[in-house]
Amino acid sequence: MKASPLHVTPAPLLTATGIVKRFPGVLALDRMDLAIDEGEIVALLGQNGAGKSTIMQILAGVHPHGSYEGQIALGGKPFTATTVRQARAQGIALVAQEVNVVAELSVAENMFLGDEPTRFGFLDEPARVARARTALAGFGVDVDARASMASLDLATQQLVSIAAALAKDVRLLILDEPTAALTDKEAQLLFERMRALKARGVSCIFVSHRLAEVFAIADRIVVMRDGRVSGVYAGHPESRDEVVRAMLGGAIAEGDARGARSATAAPIALEVRELVVRDADGARRPLVSGLDLSIAKGEILGLFGLLGAGCGEAALAIFGAWDGPVTGRVLVNGQEARITRPSDAVGRGIGLIAQDRRQALVHEHTVAENIVMATLPSVTRRGFLDVAAMRRLAADYVKRLAIKVPTIDTQVGTLSGGNQQKVQVARWLASGAKILLLVDPTRGIDVGTRHEINALWRQLAAEGHALLLISSEAEELVDVCDRALVLRNGVLAGEVGRAELTEERLLRMAAGV
Amino acid sequence: MKLFSKNAFRDSTLLLVVAAIWIFFQFMTEGTFLTQRNLVLLALQTSIVSLAAISAVMLIVTRNFDLSVGSAVALVGVVVANLTVKHDVHPAVAVAAALATGVAMGAWQGVWVTRMGVSSFIVTLAGMLYFRGMSMIVTDGSTIAPLPDSLADLATGFMAPAPAITLLVLGLVTLAAFQVMGARRGRELGVINQVGPAVARALAPFVVGAAAMAWLASRQGIPYLVLLVAVAAILAEIVMRRTPFGVQLYAIGGNPEAARLSGIRLNRVVFINFLIAGLAYGVTGVALTARVGGAVAGSAGLFLELDAISAAIIGGTSLTGGRGRVFGALVGALLMGSLNNGMSLMNVPTFYQETARGVVLLLAVAADQLRRKRRNTS
Numbered sequence: 001m002k003a004s005p006l007h008v009t010p011a012p013l014l015t016a017t018g019i020v021k022r023f024p025g026v027l028a029l030d031r032m033d034l035a036i037d038e039g040e041i042v043a044l045l046g047q048n049g050a051g052k053s054t055i056m057q058i059l060a061g062v063h064p065h066g067s068y069e070g071q072i073a074l075g076g077k078p079f080t081a082t083t084v085r086q087a088r089a090q091g092i093a094l095v096a097q098e099v100n101v102v103a104e105l106s107v108a109e110n111m112f113l114g115d116e117p118t119r120f121g122f123l124d125e126p127a128r129v130a131r132a133r134t135a136l137a138g139f140g141v142d143v144d145a146r147a148s149m150a151s152l153d154l155a156t157q158q159l160v161s162i163a164a165a166l167a168k169d170v171r172l173l174i175l176d177e178p179t180a181a182l183t184d185k186e187a188q189l190l191f192e193r194m195r196a197l198k199a200r201g202v203s204c205i206f207v208s209h210r211l212a213e214v215f216a217i218a219d220r221i222v223v224m225r226d227g228r229v230s231g232v233y234a235g236h237p238e239s240r241d242e243v244v245r246a247m248l249g250g251a252i253a254e255g256d257a258r259g260a261r262s263a264t265a266a267p268i269a270l271e272v273r274e275l276v277v278r279d280a281d282g283a284r285r286p287l288v289s290g291l292d293l294s295i296a297k298g299e300i301l302g303l304f305g306l307l308g309a310g311c312g313e314a315a316l317a318i319f320g321a322w323d324g325p326v327t328g329r330v331l332v333n334g335q336e337a338r339i340t341r342p343s344d345a346v347g348r349g350i351g352l353i354a355q356d357r358r359q360a361l362v363h364e365h366t367v368a369e370n371i372v373m374a375t376l377p378s379v380t381r382r383g384f385l386d387v388a389a390m391r392r393l394a395a396d397y398v399k400r401l402a403i404k405v406p407t408i409d410t411q412v413g414t415l416s417g418g419n420q421q422k423v424q425v426a427r428w429l430a431s432g433a434k435i436l437l438l439v440d441p442t443r444g445i446d447v448g449t450r451h452e453i454n455a456l457w458r459q460l461a462a463e464g465h466a467l468l469l470i471s472s473e474a475e476e477l478v479d480v481c482d483r484a485l486v487l488r489n490g491v492l493a494g495e496v497g498r499a500e501l502t503e504e505r506l507l508r509m510a511a512g513v
Numbered sequence: 514m515k516l517f518s519k520n521a522f523r524d525s526t527l528l529l530v531v532a533a534i535w536i537f538f539q540f541m542t543e544g545t546f547l548t549q550r551n552l553v554l555l556a557l558q559t560s561i562v563s564l565a566a567i568s569a570v571m572l573i574v575t576r577n578f579d580l581s582v583g584s585a586v587a588l589v590g591v592v593v594a595n596l597t598v599k600h601d602v603h604p605a606v607a608v609a610a611a612l613a614t615g616v617a618m619g620a621w622q623g624v625w626v627t628r629m630g631v632s633s634f635i636v637t638l639a640g641m642l643y644f645r646g647m648s649m650i651v652t653d654g655s656t657i658a659p660l661p662d663s664l665a666d667l668a669t670g671f672m673a674p675a676p677a678i679t680l681l682v683l684g685l686v687t688l689a690a691f692q693v694m695g696a697r698r699g700r701e702l703g704v705i706n707q708v709g710p711a712v713a714r715a716l717a718p719f720v721v722g723a724a725a726m727a728w729l730a731s732r733q734g735i736p737y738l739v740l741l742v743a744v745a746a747i748l749a750e751i752v753m754r755r756t757p758f759g760v761q762l763y764a765i766g767g768n769p770e771a772a773r774l775s776g777i778r779l780n781r782v783v784f785i786n787f788l789i790a791g792l793a794y795g796v797t798g799v800a801l802t803a804r805v806g807g808a809v810a811g812s813a814g815l816f817l818e819l820d821a822i823s824a825a826i827i828g829g830t831s832l833t834g835g836r837g838r839v840f841g842a843l844v845g846a847l848l849m850g851s852l853n854n855g856m857s858l859m860n861v862p863t864f865y866q867e868t869a870r871g872v873v874l875l876l877a878v879a880a881d882q883l884r885r886k887r888r889n890t891s
Contacts, residue, residue: 062774084776096774102767104835105760113764114775116757123755126695130702 013038013203014059014079014172019070021054021063021227028054029068030227036172039201041194043214043235045247046224047446052207053097055224056174059205060094061087075171085114091171095161095178097207103150108132110149111164135167136160140189155182162190166197173197175206179213180443183306191217209446210473215240223247247447266296268334269466270318270350270435275328277310277317277490287313288490291328295435295466300457302477302484303470304506310490311470315437318468319345319352332435346374350435351428353421360424363413367405368394370412370423374431397426401456418442418449425456435466442476454480474503474510486510526884527828527841530877531848538855546855549732553739556729559850560738561801561814565821566828566842567749568793573825574753575766575783576834577633579790581622581640582797582821583814587648589615589798594657594808597664604664612795618644619791626787627780641818648810658807668803671734678727680740685723689716738800742843745796749839752789762786766834824849827877848877 014036021029029051036042044052057063059072064082072079074090081087084094101110108129117127132145141159149157158178165173173194179187194204194217208214214221218235223246231246233239270293277288288310295301305311316322318330320339330337332348339345345352354360361370371394372379379390394408403422405415412423421441428436438457442450457467457480471477477484478501486493486509494509538546545551565582572579592614596607618640625636659665672680692712699705726735753759761782764772773779797817802808826832827848828841852873856866 061776083778084774088776094774096771100768100771100774102764102771102835104767104831105763109760109763110771113772114757114761114777116760118757121756122751123757123760124698125755126699126702126704129699129704133704 012036013040014072014074016055016059016072017070019055019058019068019072021051021058021068028227029058031070032224032228034222034229036203036205038203039198041198041204041206041217041219041235043218043221044205044207044224045214045221045243046230047247047448050224050446051227052224053176054227056094056176056205056207059087059092059172060084060174061092062094088115088168091169092174093165093168093170093172094174095158095165095176097176097180101149101157101161103148105149106145107136107143107147107149107152107160108145111135111145111160111167115168131167132164135163139163139166139193155186158182159186159190162193166193170197170202173202173204175204177207177209179208179210187213209450211240211243211447214243244447266298268294269297269299269332270295270468271331271334272318273329273331275314275317275330276326277313277322278325280324286490287324288317288487291487291490291492293468293485295468297434297464297466298461299483300461300467300469300481302481302501303468303487304474304477304484304510305487306472306510308489309487309510311487312439314487315352315439315468315470319350319437321345321352346431346433348435349433350437351431351433352437352439353424353428353441354439361412361420363411365412366409367398367403367412367415367423368408371397371408371426371430374427393430394426397430401426401429402452416449417445418453421445421453422456425460429460434464436460436468438467438469440471441469442471442473450476474506477501477506478503488512526880527844527848527877530880531844531851534848534851534855538851538858542855542858545858549729551854551858552729553733553736555847555850555854556739556742557736557804558854559846560736560742561797561804562817562820562824562850563742563843563846564745564793564797564800565817566824566846567745567839568790569818569821569825570828570830570837570839570842571749571753571762571786572633572790573766573822573830573832574762574834574837575786576769577626577783577786578822579622579637580634580818581618581637581644582790582794583817584641584644584648585615585618585791585794586798586801586814586817587808587810588618588644589794590802590805590808590813591648591651591657591810593664593799593802594660595651597661598657598659598807604661607664608799611799612792615793615795615798616788616791618794619787619789620784622791623784623787627784637818645810648808648813652808652810654811656807656809660803660806664799664803665806666737666803668736668738668800670737672730672737672740673734674730674732677730677735677740681723681727681730685716685719688719692716738804741796741800745793746839746843753839758782758785763835766831766836768835820846820849823874827874827881829881845877848873 012035016032016034019029019032032051032055034055046052054063058068061081061084065080066082074092079090081090102113111132112128117124117131119127129145136143136145139159139162141156141163143152143156143160152160162175162178178190182190191213197204215235215237221233221235221239221243222229223231223233223243225247231242233243272291272293275288275291276286278286291314293301303311303314313322317326318339320341330339332350337344337348339348362373368391372390375393379386379393391408398405398408401422403419403426405419412420415423442453445453454476457469461467469477469481481501482498484496484501484506486496486506488510493512496505496509535547565586569579569582589611593607593611596602596610597604622636622640625631626633689712692715693708696705696708696711699711700708705711729735753762761772761777764775764777765779765782769779801813805813824845825837825842826845828838828843828845830837830842849870852870853866856869
């Protein structure tokens with residue numbers, strides 16, 4: 001085939017054909033094909049379980065050559081890496097989805113983990129620090145290379161991880177949800193950096209659930225479903241609808257089925273007055289200063305703010321789980337509630353669903369055991385567990401919340417993120433919680449499942465529960481909330497009613513413009 | 514630049530505790546505790562636990578435990594005593610055989626942990642039982658003694674004051690040279706501003722330590738056994754802090770998943786870790802046998818694993834992995850040893866000694882936990 005002299009086709013850097021990867025009982029990849037050109041930015045989309053992580057881990061050498069079928073060629077040569085180290089030596093670097101660092105080690109130590117610079121066989125500490133500094137500066141991360149990783153927040157740890165991947169000679173950079181922990185500004189910085197790499201001929205595959213940013217940066221969008229590529233689209237906004245449809249497999253939920261809720265004043269379920277939350281050392285300015293809010297039964301109140309606005313801290317404080325000093329009053333159903341410990345809150349029928357599903361669920365336990373965990377007294381008879389009652393209760397909630405599990409004896413760790421989140425909800429409902437504080441509940445959950453979870457919130461509200469929904473994504477609040485409060489630097493910046501609830505409005509208010 | 518950072522003081526709380534204990538005993542024993550003679554004895558008494566504690570730190574840092582140390586050491590002792598006493602093997606050959614036996618035991622346990630995926634707690638608990646059992650079978654429960662003098666001298670002999678102090682000075686000079694080289698390179702690469710203060714800060718604790726050692730050595734020299742501990746500790750510290758292998762140990766203990774995704778071969782590193790532990794069985798076994806003067810299959814090294822783990826934990830090693838220093842463990846061993854030694858000088862009955870040690874272990878670790886919590890929140 002002759003290319004016309006005016007049309008220069010970039011050489012494909014990587015081609016994968018017919019990749020099949022099986023895990024015990026699961027076909028993760030089913031004859032997947034993928035090609036990436038030199039200097040191309042490819043977004044990989046798909047619901048959880050579509051096989052995105054698997055293909056990325058294969059390319060990064062996490063799953064060794066031989067454990068999957070199919071061919072991969074990198075730069076025209078067969079790619080047969082059996083270890084992460086080999087893949088990296090060939091220029092493929094993966095930044096994992098969860099911020100995955102060794103908190104006990106320093107920034108520089110983390111950045112060169114498994115690839116430590118040596119001199120005469122011994123660690124070359126000065127070189128390591130110097131190289132770490134260069135890499136951090138090059139990526140615009142203002143962190144001391146000698147600082148302990150534990151002293152950094154999640155977003156900074158993520159930036160350090162990316163900077164570390166870029167510190168080495170990279171031809172293909174793979175980023176698994178790189179922006180999940182980043183603020184918009186940091187994400188912009190990352191995109192700039194990705195464009196600079198692109199100009200140098202470095203290719204990039206990244207996964208994201210934020211569609212807006214996908215269209216802003218990707219040259220090409222590859223949508224995966226059930227272990228196969230279900231569509232490839234150009235990276236411009238016109239393809240948005242098609243992309244969403246390809247991800248969901250046709251079943252797109254059109255519009256919100258939410259009817260106009262009756263405006264009759266329902267009784268207030270939760271009222272918070274003059275909430276002040278301080279850092280544990282107490283010295284700095286309050287993280288939240290003087291927040292008032294109230295949620296009626298059957299209402300979903302949104303709480304929005306940029307990173308550091310104090311939304312998550314406020315929720316933890318209401319729940320009695322904040323480490324530092326907290327002042328203010330909390331009224332539950334009009335009655336003063338002294339909440340100093342999470343158990344106080346639970347006793348008042350308040351449940352908290354936190355950002356990190358991993359911490360809240362016991363992965364090795366079954367769905368049933370996780371659901372009844374907070375309700376043990378009600379399924380105990382004469383001091384012994386009433387297994388039948390426990391299973392009935394669990395089965396009821398699995399059905400009611402449409403949790404997709406083979407059986408209630410399935411281990412929670414094997415479920416998808418969305419279903420894990422539902423198990424958490426089931427636990428609170430089983431324990432009689434009427435007020436739910438939701439802190440970024442759909443973080444890391446794909447678009448399709450998100451629709452489902454959002455529908456669940458509405459269902460719960462319709463059943464008379466009061467929900468406080470905190471999200472870093474304005475879109476989510478616009479979709480579900482009846483009303484939203486916006487925090488800026490710990491201070492209430494304003495309230496937006498249902499009628500004026502738009503993403504732009506929330507973002508402007510949160511940013512103070 | 515300050516000579517001591519705030520952290521240096523915080524890290525030295527343990528040393529302050531040891532100092533307090535020493536002052537207490539100094540008063541209670543009317544001045545016998547802090548004599549050169551008693552301190553040298555204390556160093557000797559602490560040496561076996563120290564050797565075992567060094568390898569305990571390396572294992573615990575990767576979230577592995579070794580409960581078999583005591584029995585493994587007894588079995589090594591049986592090997593070395595059997596060869597020299599019953600078969601007239603040259604001591605050097607016997608020591609080599611003992612070290613090889615130790616490494617083989619380490620490899621054996623390492624295989625079970627890394628290849629079969631059995632938790633190290635169980636593997637070494639089993640080892641604790643059958644290593645002891647094998648020692649009893651081979652010796653039929655009887656003591657094998659006396660060892661040839663050349664071997665016994667290893668544990669009872671002293672390096673004379675003059676060469677000992679020369680050795681200390683040489684060691685210090687070598688260390689200083691390395692520090693200066695490192696700092697210079699740091700300055701070249703723009704990592705360190707000034708060579709002088711950086712070197713001074715790194716060397717200060719060693720100068721103090723060497724001065725104390727020199728004072729101790731000035732009377733009758735330094736026991737070979739204490740030198741052995743010092744050499745082992747320095748080697749271990751170099752491996753842990755100055756080689757990629759060491760960083761990988763910390764990484765595996767701190768976050769195994771992050772380590773795996775960084776391309777670190779967890780099983781390989783842990784296996785090597787067990788080989789090193791095996792080498793430590795060999796060294797500790799020979800040292801203990803030499804010190805006792807023979808192999809006592811039933812009681813040699815009894816509870817050594819618990820003392821070693823206690824020393825490591827008191828010295829700041831985290832049970833959940835990722836954190837721990839060899840020198841800390843030495844101070845931990847010294848703390849436990851000081852209690853034994855001081856209470857014996859005071860003629861406290863053994864039953865009370867055990868009780869006191871248990872309480873101190875609990876308090877020391879609780880205090881450390883409290884301090885860490887406070888540091889994390891500030």
